[in-house]
Amino acid sequence: MAKMMRVVVCVPDKEAYITEIPNDYNYLRKILDGPIECTYPFTEKVGIICNDEGKLRGMRLNREIRYEGTDYRDIIAGTFLIVGLTRDNFGSLTPAQAEKYRKIFECPEVFMKLGETIVAVPVSRSVREEIEKIKSGRPASAVNEDMKYGDDKPFGKR
Secondary structure, three states: OOOEEEEEEEOOOOOOEEEEEEOOHHHHHHHHOOOEEEEOOOOOOEEEEEEOOOOOOOOOEEEEEEOOOOOOEEEEEOOEEEEEEOOOOEEOOOHHHHHHHHHHOOOOEEEEEEOOEEEEEEOOHHHHHHHHHHHHOOOOOOOOHHHOOOOOOEOEOO
């Protein structure tokens, strides 16, 4: 039986959440729907496991990843997991790490092309709720406080 590990799960268009899953290669392949790859964008012992073919297979874009200490950015397609790293394998995040990365990736993002640049825009819960109201035909408020533009929070609370 595989040992359990605490991870942060990031699904396209959904809020990130913390859960425990088996630390088993075949289980990871099943969650990520294919071959896995691990990337190491953070300075602490934490990695991102994602589908190695996510972009090639046209999976939904999920979140922008910024590599700490560099200007390099990437966008991950499909569901991905944030995991702890041990000497020779994936491992459990500490409770503090799990909460830290859940907050970093909490809001789903939408992507827009502006000229030659792709911009990731976080979509807060209140904005998603307004969109759901519109989709379901319920009246949506004309102006939602979280959607107002401000100097330090251009697209809602963070």
